Amino acid sequence: MREFGVELGRDIVLNPQSREPTVGYVVGAKQADSSIPETFRRGAFPIQRLRTVRPLGQEGAFAATPMLELYKQQYPYQWAEDKLVGSPKEFMDKMKSEHIDEIEAKAKLPAATVAVTVREKGPANPGDPHASFRQSEGEPRLVVIGNASMVTNRNLSSRDLAGVYYKFFTSSLAWVRGRANMMGTDLVKTRSDYKFKIDATKYSTLVWVPGPTLLMVIAGCGLGVWFMRRR
Numbered sequence: 001m002r003e004f005g006v007e008l009g010r011d012i013v014l015n016p017q018s019r020e021p022t023v024g025y026v027v028g029a030k031q032a033d034s035s036i037p038e039t040f041r042r043g044a045f046p047i048q049r050l051r052t053v054r055p056l057g058q059e060g061a062f063a064a065t066p067m068l069e070l071y072k073q074q075y076p077y078q079w080a081e082d083k084l085v086g087s088p089k090e091f092m093d094k095m096k097s098e099h100i101d102e103i104e105a106k107a108k109l110p111a112a113t114v115a116v117t118v119r120e121k122g123p124a125n126p127g128d129p130h131a132s133f134r135q136s137e138g139e140p141r142l143v144v145i146g147n148a149s150m151v152t153n154r155n156l157s158s159r160d161l162a163g164v165y166y167k168f169f170t171s172s173l174a175w176v177r178g179r180a181n182m183m184g185t186d187l188v189k190t191r192s193d194y195k196f197k198i199d200a201t202k203y204s205t206l207v208w209v210p211g212p213t214l215l216m217v218i219a220g221c222g223l224g225v226w227f228m229r230r231r
Contacts, residue, residue, distance in 0.1 A: 002056065004118045005064040006144050009052030013070065013114065013146075014092060015078035016103055021092040024050045025075045026114055029066035033117045035180040036067070040171070044071040045164045050114045050146040052080045061121055062141060068115035076107040117175060118142035143172040 001008055013024035028041035055064035070078050084091055095103055119138035149155060150165040158165075171183035198206070 001144060003060075004062045004142055004144075005056045005058075005060050006116055006118060006142070007054045007056050008144075009054065009080060009082065009112075009146075011052055011080040011082040012084055012088065013050040013052070013078060013112070014081045014084075014088060015075055016092055016096060017075050017077055018046070020048065021088045022049045023047070024078050024114065025071040026050070026068040027071040029069040029111075029113060029115075031066045033065045033067070033119075033175075036117075036175070037180075037183050040168075040183070043164075044074065045161065045168070047114070047145075047147055048149055050080075052112045052114055053116050053144050053146045054113050055116055062118050063121055063138065064116045064118045064144075066113040066115075067117045067143065068145070069111040069113050072107075072111045077103055079106040079109055080112045114146040116142075116144050118144065140176050140178055143176055145172075 012022060014021050015024050018025075023046045025044050025046050027044040028036065030041070032041060055066065070080075072078070081091070086094075118141045120141050122138045150161075151169050155165050156162050174180065174182040
């Protein structure tokens with residue numbers, strides 16, 4: 001990922017406000033690529049077992065931009081933990097009982113980035129002092145997310161979140177294809193079952209014609225062989 005200007009964190013998002021401590025609530029990042037619709041910057045949704053994904057900078061042939069970040073407005077205490085000891089539940093239980101002041105301090109941390117978009121930079125223009133700040137130029141190359149569990153069979157079968165996960169995944173594919181206008185739309189293709197329709201006359205023809213025809217062909221081949229051998 002470093003070749004594309006992306007750094008994967010050695011951490012895991014913890015959330016003491018959730019029943020399961022590894023469920024983080026995310027929302028579209030404030031600095032997200034300008035081609036991403038505004039709807040992705042407003043609606044928050046949960047993703048389990050997230051790691052952080054950060055842009056490295058503007059050097060190199062690729063430019064990474066934050067896409068998703070932790071939703072700190074409603075869940076201010078969630079954070080990316082890089083010193084996890086034991087299971088997440090054991091670690092969180094110990095934090096709540098012995099280090100509640102540290103949890104309070106986590107609320108003041110900035111929202112961690114958990115997904116980025118990556119564009120390939122276009123030709124450099126030395127006369128443009130703002131070239132490094134342009135987000136919507138260059139070919140889309142990657143969408144990097146801190147966990148792909150949203151598209152597992154289990155989550156795509158969820159009654160409450162399947163639609164959210166599916167739409168986000170298909171929207172990510174649309175962005176990589178350069179079809180940002182299709183983000184957030186329903187890309188499901190409905191296919192109706194094909195039914196073979198035939199009337200009684202044609203049905204009788206299909207039933208009775210092939211059999212006698214094959215028998216005549218077989219008989220003709222047999223007579224031909226018998227005739228050739230008699231000669």
